[in-house]
Amino acid sequence: MGSLLNKDDDPENFPLLLSGSMSDGQSAAKEVADDGLSYEYDIIYISKIEISDENGIEYVAEAPGYIRIFYDNNSYESHLPTGSLNNQTFIDGYQLKQQIHSIMKEQNLRSISSSSTSIDKANIFFQFSDPNPPIDCNILEKIELFRQNITNEQQQIGRRNIEQFSLYILDVFDKETKYFLCKLSKELFHIDLSNQHINKYHTKIKQLIHLYKTLYLSLAGIPMPSNLTHKLRLILNFYEQYRHLVDENALESQFEIFEMYNKRILTEDCDIVIGIKLKFWPQIIQTRMNYLKYNKSHIYNKIKNATVYAIPKWSKSTDSEAAPYEFRLSFSVFESILARSRYDIEKKLNNIARRIYYRYIKKQDSSCGSGEGTNNIEECISSYVVKTCVLWMCEMYDLKNDYKNVNDEQEISRDLFKRFINFFRERLETKLCQHYFIEQINLLSSYNSSTITRSLDALNNIDVKHHLKTNYKPYIPKRDFIHFTSNIVEEFHELELNHFDVQCPFYIPEKYNSYLKRLYRLFLLIIERNDRNWWIHLSTILFNKSTENQSDIIDLSNINIQEIIDCLVTFVNNVQRRWPIIKYLIFENDSMKEFVIEKRHMFVKYGIKFCEQFIYDDTLGYLKQNCFSETLQTNIKHSKQIDYPYDEYNRPIQCSITLKKSEQTEKEEELSILIPIDVLFDEFWNGNFPYLVDHVLVLSTAGYLITKFIFATDKYYQESNPVRSKFMPCLRIIKLIRSILEIRRRATLYSSVE
Incomplete structure (x- = not known):
């Protein structure tokens, strides 16, 4: 078993990125569509191909934002698919997509409802029909049989491996606990968490990790x-x-x-795109970037080191013989950086915009896509148009100052809702929405009048009051089955x-x-x-x-x-x-396990980099639905800090409990109980820590499988199947995303038993 990762390699160079809504904290927005399809995510696979300068590309004159990549046999690997056009040799992006699509279908172990790739789409699309792992009804018999036959050597291997996973998780929480808890407390309750609370909660988390470790050791x-x-x-x-x-x-x-x-939860959609790195900013965006540099430096400074990628996709503005060699310029990394660095009020705007799109625009037509602007006729407004509108609004308006003196969250939501609808409506009515980075592109030029009219009608028929009152958390009715x-x-x-x-x-x-x-x-x-x-x-x-x-x-x-x-x-x-x-x-016992143990601290760094934003956003959304959140927000909103010396937080608050009077009657009685705020605050956090630890545990094990495959693929397999070995990590990243989505589903299910 040979390792692809050298001592000097850095997990910053890991070849997979989350993009889209999961990357910018809006992964739950699609749930408002209520169409039974709750899971959707985007992955960028970063190819090892890199283009050094403008001499390595040719702009497609008929389609701004599209390029062709010259093939250089001195710089690129010989197995890359290529073709000729106008006596020039270019990389064949469409054939590359077809190869990867074929590999993933062949090697995939999951149930696929459908999959596709096409010359005029950027993505390789997979729809899975098994988002929820089934329960094994015979699991106890299997565990008992396994334990009866376990050897001393297996037991020692099991102990070592479980302890190493535990150390990994402890490292993650040692690095992230203070940051996560402080940031969540600030966003949920507008307070600074005291060091006493941080230390107490950190100790509790470490105890829970050891508890999980002990339970898993029992399996060995x-x-x-x-x-x-x-x-x-x-x-x-x-x-x-x-x-x-x-x-x-x-x-x-x-x-x-x-x-x-x-x-x-019927299906799970996964979009995979291949990204070829440009080690320069293409000339077509220089004017726009210079404007940001000298007029909007606060935006420019965030993205000045961001990378542009080339994504294989036909523009449909050229003859079909040129189609396989065209690549669209992608600014996903730029957009993710801007999304993650927004002020809270700007994130709120983004959330409102996406929910409007999925509930009212995309719901009108299931053919909606997420393409970043082409010249072909589209049947439904793309989510990328909405994303671009939010980018422009965050640049054009000083939202943070606009609402600095407004404390009513409902009032803020209502006003942002109206402002976005008006902004979006104006773009639709004028049929002009300029690309955020490429001035020559109008994202709405590809839509016919009926599509525009249908979207305008949907916007004009939105009931603002009803929308803001709607609770998008799935309602699970409860019946008492024991008195x-x-x-x-x-x-x-x-x-x-x-x-x-x-x-x-x-x-x-x-x-x-x-x-x-x-x-x-x-x-x-x-x-x-x-x-x-x-x-x-x-x-x-x-x-x-x-x-x-x-x-x-x-x-x-x-x-x-x-x-x-x-x-x-x-x-x-x-x-x-x-x-x-x-x-x-x-x-499991192989050389890769030793390698991961040796490189644990590096993989902790990568794990945090890859999942931190999504875990934070998903945890925040889950905590907001906690039954204690509103009570705590109401009672501590006027203070800056929860700390034990403050008598304010020994003050009891009244909590209501509804009980049935007996098992023979449906009549209920309302009971009240007085609980100090600091006790309720502890109960809020302690009640969620077991699941937060499990989040990291599941993600860590899934992440290990990805690491193992990417960095320890058999050398012979790499040499004999170069394309296959390079793109198989996409299969493992899908397993990781699936684990993340299962965590969210399970958390919602567990919360329903309260």
Whole structure:
């Protein structure tokens, strides 16, 4: 096994980039279309081909923004597809796309609904029909059989590999915890998080990582520490003690509702484009860049080191014989930099614009694309037109100052909504929307009158008030399928008092305990499903042995029962759905594993670079939907910092809880409980940490597979299949994106059990 990565290589040169909405924090915008297609992402594969200067290209005179790339056998690899046009030899971009499309279809292991590439489209398109990994109903038998036959050598390999993954995740959180928590607190609550809180939460995250590590070690037959197995048995015994009280009909009804939500996610769309790097800025954008440099320096300074890529795509402005050799100039990196560096108010505008597009414009016609402007006739306005409108609005208007004295979020949203519609409408009415970087291109010139009219009608018929009130989070109705008597509530509370350092703050004597409710909803709906004896069997396999060795005792101080429940459920759900890949990762032993261990700190750096923005944006969106968010925003919005010395945050606030009076009646009663703000604040964060840690865990394992394939492909395979080996990483990046999307789906599902 040979490594493609040398000692001096830097993960900054990793050949894959996220682009589009997932890159600029708007990956959830498409969900508002309510068309059952929730997953969509774009990937740029960066070819090793690089063009040094203008002498390496020829501009397509008939189509501004398009070029041809001269083939130089002294600079480029001999296997590249080429062809002749006007006695010149050019790289054949269309044939390159066809080769990669064929390779990916052949090697792909997933269920594909459709796939395509064409000479006049920039992307290689894949639509997958299996976005949700199915549950393996026989997983317990498989784990038990595997553990019975595991060798001492496999067990030691498993221990080493799990510990290395844990160290990787610890490194990620050591570098990112303060940045993430401070930035999220600032955006959610407009406060600066105190160092005391940061240190406390960082300690909690490290404890949860060790808890996950211990659970995964049990798969390798390594006994759990006795203090953890004791708590797990207490939880499982309590659950089994009252499991018979569950209303099976009500439970089955809730199962059906959950399945309806799962089926809502029908497909997953992936667009892949090949990017050939230009090591210079093409002459066609120099006038525009000079204008930004001398008149909008705050914009220019952000993008002055950005790279232009050439993407294979026919302009349709030339004869068909020239089509295979044309490449469109792409400014995706420029656009991503600008999107990520925007002020909050500008990000809000971008979010509103994208939601308007997906809900009202694209929904009118499923043929909508995302092309960056051509001269062919289009049937639906492209999302790139909307992206460009936002770029122009952020340059033309000083939105930060426009709203600096406005505190009403609804008022800001309403005004931004109207401003974007008016701006977009004006472009449609004049049929003029200039490309942001290439002055010679009008993005609307390719659309006929009926397309423009249809989009204008959609804009004019939008009900602003209705749009702003709409909640785009999928609604999952809930039914109570177990009634907790006063004795059960008190027995559970006694369990917390005697065996856990921290108790549930949402506790009303003899009436209510939110951790108790969550225990049964998660165990029943997410894990047990139709296997009544699931937890008994799992306990027998994984928790039947423990170690009293003090060096193995895990630190569970200040860990509450809900955090253990959440980690256990997340762990089991991963095993149910991903046992083959988990087994492979834990027990694999080759030279690549040694290489990754040696280069761990470098891969931590790359992992953060690749996923940081998306994880932040997705986490922020998820936290905004948390049931505590609005309460906390209301009660701490007038202060700059939450800190324990401040009496303000010992002040109790009233939280309402709705309960059914009994299992025989549908009547409800409203109960109130007083909770200090700082306790509620801790509950908000602690309740989300198990899933945040799992986010990074899943992404890290998926990222390892990508790394392994890209940097440790067999040398013979590379030499005998040069094109195939260079573009196969796209398959692995799809696996990573799939893991990200599954995280979002699962987080939404888990939040619905509150």
